Amino acid sequence: MFFPCYNDAGTIGKMIENAMETLPSITNDFEVIVVNDASTDNSRQILAEFESRYPSHLFRVIDHAANRDYGGALQSGFANCKKEFIFYTDGDGQYDVKEIVKLLSLMSDEIGIVTGHKSKRTDSWYRAIIGILYRKIVKTIFQLSVIDVDCDFRLIRRSVFQNVQLETTSGAICIELLKKIQDAGFHLAQVTVSHFPRIYGKSQCFRPARIWKMVKSIPILWWKLVFLRWWRKN
Numbered sequence: 001m002f003f004p005c006y007n008d009a010g011t012i013g014k015m016i017e018n019a020m021e022t023l024p025s026i027t028n029d030f031e032v033i034v035v036n037d038a039s040t041d042n043s044r045q046i047l048a049e050f051e052s053r054y055p056s057h058l059f060r061v062i063d064h065a066a067n068r069d070y071g072g073a074l075q076s077g078f079a080n081c082k083k084e085f086i087f088y089t090d091g092d093g094q095y096d097v098k099e100i101v102k103l104l105s106l107m108s109d110e111i112g113i114v115t116g117h118k119s120k121r122t123d124s125w126y127r128a129i130i131g132i133l134y135r136k137i138v139k140t141i142f143q144l145s146v147i148d149v150d151c152d153f154r155l156i157r158r159s160v161f162q163n164v165q166l167e168t169t170s171g172a173i174c175i176e177l178l179k180k181i182q183d184a185g186f187h188l189a190q191v192t193v194s195h196f197p198r199i200y201g202k203s204q205c206f207r208p209a210r211i212w213k214m215v216k217s218i219p220i221l222w223w224k225l226v227f228l229r230w231w232r233k234n
Contacts, residue, residue, distance in 0.1 A: 001100070002033035002081060003091040004073035009041040010200025011093030016050050016059070018097040026104065031083060032059050034091065035076045038067040069210065071173030075166055081158060089153045094196050102191045103155040112186025114155045115178070116193035117148030138175055141222055145188060146178050153193050160186055170214040172221055179225045 001019050005012050016032060023030040032054075034047055047061045062076050077088055087103070089095045095116070103114040131150065138149050152174065164180045166173060182188065 001030065001087045001097070002035060002077040003089065004035045004037060004070060004077060005039060005043055005047075005091035006037040006067065006070075006073070007039045007041045007043060008091040008093075008200070009039070009043045009046055012043055012091045013046050013050070015089075015091055015093060015097060020054070020058075022098050022100060026101070029083065031057065031081075033062060033077060033080055034060075035062045035073045035080075036064065037069075037073040038064045069169045069213065070171045071166070071169035071176075074173055074177075075169070078161055078166070084158055085155060086158050087155045092198055093200065094198055095153045096194050096196070099153070099193050100155065102193060103153075106189040106191055107155060110187050111189050112157050112160045112184075113178075113181050114189045114191065115146060115148070116151045116153035117146075117190055118151050118195040119192045120195060138218075142175055142179050142226060144175075144178055145182060147190055149174055149178060151193065151195075156181075157186075160184070168217055168221065170217045171210065172214045172217040175218065176221055176225070179221075183225070183229070 001023065003012065003015055003019075008015075012034065016034065019032045023032070034050075036044055036047060044063070050059055051061060053059075060080070062080055064072070064076065068076070074088065078086060085107070087100055089097065099116070103116065106114045135147075135149055138144065139146070150171075160181060163184045163186075164177070166176055166180070168176045178188075
């Protein structure tokens with residue numbers, strides 16, 4: 001289980017505690033990783049407390065010297081996980097780690113990824129509207145079978161990454177991840193999960209610079225993952 005963390009000092013500690021309470025009831029072979037994406041608040045100090053509390057085989061921190069954006073944080077997380085299954089969700093506390101059991105109940109030998117979709121988005125009304133439009137557009141132009149492309153609550157077989165290599169560093173990495181997994185022939189399962197209001201900090205994805213970076217990356221992804229794939233077939 002890993003969490004990307006950027007200025008999540010108010011929530012990351014509780015996320016780790018919930019993980020450490022939940023995982024032993026599922027398996028005795030687990031690890032919890034936090035990818036600290038050059039946080040500028042006191043996230044690092046909080047993570048240091050957990051490093052002193054837990055042995056390194058149970059809890060590790062991957063520190064980025066410079067911010068690599070959401071996609072870069074996910075890439076680090078996937079690259080550093082060692083177990084057979086990888087679960088990730090954001091460190092901002094808007095998802096309940098304990099609901100991993102919903103994903104596990106759907107994981108079978110035929111499934112490569114189980115992904116959540118929000119029962120009800122609890123962000124502001126304008127973000128909810130933008131989210132609906134974004135999901136519909138992305139699902140259509142990338143021909144995705146997933147219901148909720150931006151629900152970052154996912155359980156993935158580590159073996160998937162033998163066939164799927166990720167390149168995107170912006171928030172559009174979720175499109176790349178789901179599209180490449182789908183095109184590689186892996187089966188996908190989906191389940192409804194809870195979504196909670198943000199209680200600390202502000203969304204990093206809704207900053208103008210990051211929105212612009214993601215907007216620019218989507219046409220590039222479409223060209224590579226949809227058009228060129230179609231061109232080669234024809």
